[in-house]
Amino acid sequence: MEEDQEKYLEDARKVVKEQAYFMRASLEKAQLKDALRYSSAMLSELKTSLLSPRNYYILFMQVFDEMRILENYFKEEYRRGRKMPDLYESVQHATYVIPRLYLLITVGSVFIQTHEIGAKVILLDLLECIKAIQHPLRGLFIRYYFLKLCKDRLPDTGSEYEGTGGNIDDAIEIIIRNLSEMNKLWIRMQGSKDKSKRERERLDLKVTIGENVTRLSNLEGVSLDTYKTKVLPKIIDIITSSKDPISQTYLMDCTIQAFPDEYHLQTLQELLKVCTTQLEPTVDIKNIFINLMGRLADFALNNDMGTFNSEVDIYSMFKQNIDKMLDSNSQIEFKNLLDLQVAFLNFTLRCYPSNSEYVNDILKSCCRLCERQNETDFTEECQKNIVKFLAMPLDTMSLSILTMNEYPNLMKHLPFQKRRQVAIKICQAVINLNQVIDDLKITGELLKFIQPLLITQNDYVEIPENEFEEEQQLVARTVHLVQNADLAIHNTILQQFIARFQQGEINRQKYTYPAAIFALFRLLQLIATQGGPQTQETSYNLLFEQIRGLIDVLQGHFPELALKLNLNFLLCINTVDQAKEFDEFSYDIGTQVITIFQDEIGDSNVKVVLLNQIMSTFAKLNCISGENFDTLAGNATQQAAKLLKKNEQAIGVMNAAHMFFNENIKNAQRVQECFKKAIKIANQSIGNNPKFVYVFIQILNKYFYFFEQVEFKEAEIQEVIKIINEKLPKALQDNDEQSKKIKILWTATQELVKERKRRSIQAYQQINI
Amino acid sequence: MADEYDEEFGELGLVIGDFNIPSRASELPPQFKDLLVPNKVQYVFCTGNVGNRETTDWLKTLSGNTHLVKGDFDESKDIPETKIIQIGSWKLALVHGHQIVPAGDNESLYTFLKEMEADVLITGYTGVAKVSTVEKKYILNPGSVTGGFNGQQKSIPSFLILEFKKEKIQVFIYTLDGDVKIDKQELLLQK
Numbered sequence: 001m002e003e004d005q006e007k008y009l010e011d012a013r014k015v016v017k018e019q020a021y022f023m024r025a026s027l028e029k030a031q032l033k034d035a036l037r038y039s040s041a042m043l044s045e046l047k048t049s050l051l052s053p054r055n056y057y058i059l060f061m062q063v064f065d066e067m068r069i070l071e072n073y074f075k076e077e078y079r080r081g082r083k084m085p086d087l088y089e090s091v092q093h094a095t096y097v098i099p100r101l102y103l104l105i106t107v108g109s110v111f112i113q114t115h116e117i118g119a120k121v122i123l124l125d126l127l128e129c130i131k132a133i134q135h136p137l138r139g140l141f142i143r144y145y146f147l148k149l150c151k152d153r154l155p156d157t158g159s160e161y162e163g164t165g166g167n168i169d170d171a172i173e174i175i176i177r178n179l180s181e182m183n184k185l186w187i188r189m190q191g192s193k194d195k196s197k198r199e200r201e202r203l204d205l206k207v208t209i210g211e212n213v214t215r216l217s218n219l220e221g222v223s224l225d226t227y228k229t230k231v232l233p234k235i236i237d238i239i240t241s242s243k244d245p246i247s248q249t250y251l252m253d254c255t256i257q258a259f260p261d262e263y264h265l266q267t268l269q270e271l272l273k274v275c276t277t278q279l280e281p282t283v284d285i286k287n288i289f290i291n292l293m294g295r296l297a298d299f300a301l302n303n304d305m306g307t308f309n310s311e312v313d314i315y316s317m318f319k320q321n322i323d324k325m326l327d328s329n330s331q332i333e334f335k336n337l338l339d340l341q342v343a344f345l346n347f348t349l350r351c352y353p354s355n356s357e358y359v360n361d362i363l364k365s366c367c368r369l370c371e372r373q374n375e376t377d378f379t380e381e382c383q384k385n386i387v388k389f390l391a392m393p394l395d396t397m398s399l400s401i402l403t404m405n406e407y408p409n410l411m412k413h414l415p416f417q418k419r420r421q422v423a424i425k426i427c428q429a430v431i432n433l434n435q436v437i438d439d440l441k442i443t444g445e446l447l448k449f450i451q452p453l454l455i456t457q458n459d460y461v462e463i464p465e466n467e468f469e470e471e472q473q474l475v476a477r478t479v480h481l482v483q484n485a486d487l488a489i490h491n492t493i494l495q496q497f498i499a500r501f502q503q504g505e506i507n508r509q510k511y512t513y514p515a516a517i518f519a520l521f522r523l524l525q526l527i528a529t530q531g532g533p534q535t536q537e538t539s540y541n542l543l544f545e546q547i548r549g550l551i552d553v554l555q556g557h558f559p560e561l562a563l564k565l566n567l568n569f570l571l572c573i574n575t576v577d578q579a580k581e582f583d584e585f586s587y588d589i590g591t592q593v594i595t596i597f598q599d600e601i602g603d604s605n606v607k608v609v610l611l612n613q614i615m616s617t618f619a620k621l622n623c624i625s626g627e628n629f630d631t632l633a634g635n636a637t638q639q640a641a642k643l644l645k646k647n648e649q650a651i652g653v654m655n656a657a658h659m660f661f662n663e664n665i666k667n668a669q670r671v672q673e674c675f676k677k678a679i680k681i682a683n684q685s686i687g688n689n690p691k692f693v694y695v696f697i698q699i700l701n702k703y704f705y706f707f708e709q710v711e712f713k714e715a716e717i718q719e720v721i722k723i724i725n726e727k728l729p730k731a732l733q734d735n736d737e738q739s740k741k742i743k744i745l746w747t748a749t750q751e752l753v754k755e756r757k758r759r760s761i762q763a764y765q766q767i768n769i
Numbered sequence: 770m771a772d773e774y775d776e777e778f779g780e781l782g783l784v785i786g787d788f789n790i791p792s793r794a795s796e797l798p799p800q801f802k803d804l805l806v807p808n809k810v811q812y813v814f815c816t817g818n819v820g821n822r823e824t825t826d827w828l829k830t831l832s833g834n835t836h837l838v839k840g841d842f843d844e845s846k847d848i849p850e851t852k853i854i855q856i857g858s859w860k861l862a863l864v865h866g867h868q869i870v871p872a873g874d875n876e877s878l879y880t881f882l883k884e885m886e887a888d889v890l891i892t893g894y895t896g897v898a899k900v901s902t903v904e905k906k907y908i909l910n911p912g913s914v915t916g917g918f919n920g921q922q923k924s925i926p927s928f929l930i931l932e933f934k935k936e937k938i939q940v941f942i943y944t945l946d947g948d949v950k951i952d953k954q955e956l957l958l959q960k
Contacts, residue, residue, distance in 0.1 A: 431796055473823075479795075514792040521918050
């Protein structure tokens with residue numbers, strides 16, 4: 001079949017080409033009669049029944065181009081004095097009706113340009129004549145030819161043909177008649193036996209119909225009023241009387257596309273009424289609505305929103321009509337109605353950005369819709385739409401959206417995975433908008449909605465690890481948005497979060513507890529800034545105990561994390577408790593740190609770094625009394641002495657000195673003890689390994705750190721320098737990585753002493769390096 | 770001759786760190802988020818403790834040369850503890866700082882800098898922005914870009930921008946205390 005089509009088209013095109021050639025040749029020799037004969041033959045190819053609609057179109061366009069040449073010749077003839085009526089008459093001698101009519105239209109178009117006779121007279125005459133062609137395909141195209149040739153010869157307002165040639169009403173009338181006829185023929189097209197193929201073939205030709213509508217919209221004389229009173233009613237008439245869904249859909253789309261949005265705004269009621277009540281049930285009304293809403297939203301946003309709102313209540317019009325569709329017993333699928341609701345919500349959010357009442361109303365409609373359905377109706381597509389529905393308002397509206405009571409009603413129709421998606425979107429919206437969470441009621445609702453993330457619900461489904469981490473981190477981030485100038489409320493809100501976190505399991509608490517803990521730290525500092533706790537619930541005691549409890553839970557599975565959190569806890573207490581009121585409590589926390597370090601940290605490398613952090617933190621503390629602190633720091637020092645490697649032990653004990661000598665404490669004796677111990681440990685190892693001299697150099701530098709504040713025996717230091725000088729040559733012998741390190745540090749140390757000597761710092765004058 | 774070169778526009782580096790998202794903060798302050806967009810700087814030096822993969826990925830979009838070191842709350846095993854970066858005549862060392870005792874102490878940090886044979890040490894951990902000169906070397910701390918808990922009474926969000934010239938670095942200190950404030954300091958290369 002397909003190859004046959006190709007052959008038929010090829011053959012026809014060949015004939016057209018041939019006859020066109022002869023026609024042109026005749027025209028050059030001014031032999032009009034011959035030219036007409038050849039053009040007739042050419043036009044006869046359009047009588048064919050063999051071609052598919054698309055191929056007929058191709059042939060038509062080829063003929064159309066050739067007819068331009070003839071048209072031009074007719075114009076020339078007129079200028080040379082040929083009488084138009086004569087020409088008009090002579091072309092009617094063509095034997096066959098198709099060529100005759102094509103020629104008539106061509107002459108007619110030129111005739112109109114002469115102004116010898118009114119445009120409307122000729123146009124109406126032509127319309128009458130072409131009625132003769134009732135074959136759907138051929139009739140369609142001859143009317144298309146008519147449109148193309150005559151579209152610039154219409155008696156439009158302000159055109160050269162206005163006046164005796166007619167007026168805008170006539171122009172409208174002519175196009176409407178053409179459109180109506182073309183539509184009827186289009187609907188009657190037979191084409192293939194296969195229904196869907198037939199539909200496709202029809203759609204291939206839709207632009208021929210559409211051009212009528214476009215031409216209407218281009219008429220100068222079609223003002224808003226004319227459109228409203230004359231044009232639109234007629235188009236609607238054509239649409240509704242046809243009862244063909246393809247035609248109805250296409251013509252609605254054309255009309256919406258062709259005419260300006262201002263016009264649609266003013267005729268919206270009419271348009272919507274037609275869509276909802278007068279179209280065939282199989283027409284996809286939702287797409288028309290969505291198309292309209294999209295255009296009007298764009299229009300509203302690009303123009304004065306005031307006019308948009310004041311002149312016509314767009315929202316209500318759409319709402320009424322959409323609700324009508326929802327409530328009617330029409331066969332519109334659930335899925336389509338949901339699509340429509342989502343599009344309507346999107347439209348409303350764009351055009352009425354802060355109107356939560358509208359959103360709630362749409363929510364209510366959607367709920368009503370969902371209530372009527374069976375469980376099985378909620379397909380994947382429908383679920384996706386409900387998720388969209390719940391998430392969209394959050395991008396533009398505040399968290400108050402969550403207090404709308406219809407919200408949870410929609411959630412319950414979703415399975416776990418989808419509820420989780422909504423929860424994630426809610427968190428993301430809240431975080432991206434930097435929303436402040438300061439209201440108890442809203443917090444309650446928020447926590448309800450993100451429940452899929454907080455606890456393991458009944459229909460829980462396993463999630464890949466990286467996705468789980470991401471979702472929990474979202475939850476953790478949300479906690480930090482809690483804020484209220486009234487710290488009692490601030491606390492209550494935080495407590496609501498923590499209560500939920502406690503119901504999650506340890507895999508969630510790994511993320512949520514640290515966030516809660518740091519949020520509590522911040523709260524504590526705010527309380528301190530305000531002069532201390534104002535209510536019982538915000539007492540230091542209560543909050544401290546709570547934090548301790550949370551860290552304890554983490555300790556079981558994540559001892560290292562718990563240790564670091566405890567260190568930060570100490571720093572927090574340090575900023576809050578200037579008066580050492582919670583001395584015992586802080587001491588307990590410090591002891592807990594040492595216990596975790598000792599009993600639960602296995603990796604020796606990790607221990608070294610952690611111990612440094614412990615000592616750094618202890619060195620900052622001012623919230624622990626003298627005796628307690630001495631015990632604590634002593635314990636830390638002992639831990640240093642128990643590290644795995646000798647060099648780590650020596651350095652650790654050396655670093656411990658900082659705990660005893662800093663801003664808060666100046667215990668020179670302890671410092672001296674640390675150094676003595678460090679040297680002792682170092683001495684135990686230097687014998688076997690000359691490279692151990694590195695440790696000695698580090699210790700020497702530390703001596704110089706305390707040099708001007710703590711008194712050391714000169715001999716002690718010189719002893720260290722002596723050992724260094726002894727072991728250095730051997731240590732540097734093989735020039736490897738370690739040797740290089742030693743050399744660099746030693747050079748730096750010597751420079752340091754030289755510089756300080758140069759600055760005449762007393763203590764250094766005696767140092768021989 | 771050197772002056773002629775110094776007049777030219779130099780390469781820019783962003784010094785940033787201690788985000789601690791999500792444990793201590795939800796996001797960067799919006800005023801900073803607006804400033805930190807891709808292709809404005811040639812280098813990013815991050816002191817560590819970013820806190821999550823999404824923010825780390827975002828950080829890497831800011832420039833083609835992102836250098837990141839491990840903070841005390843970074844769990845990934847792939848991140849190095851220290852890094853050395855050479856830019857023109859400047860040798861930079863990058864370390865989070867929780868490894869050093871006492872934390873944030875200039876003299877101890879200086880010893881570390883000397884061991885790295887660097888001209889500039891970039892370090893974090895304290896959550897307080899600071900530009901220090903010790904002997905002929907420089908220690909830069911961008912503070913915490915989110916202003917998360919840092920063990921001090923108050924935590925102010927901050928970061929640094931470095932403009933590299935041949936013998937000079939222009940430091941811009943961005944802090945957020947109500948409004949965004951920018952302080953300037955000049956570092957001269959001394960060997």
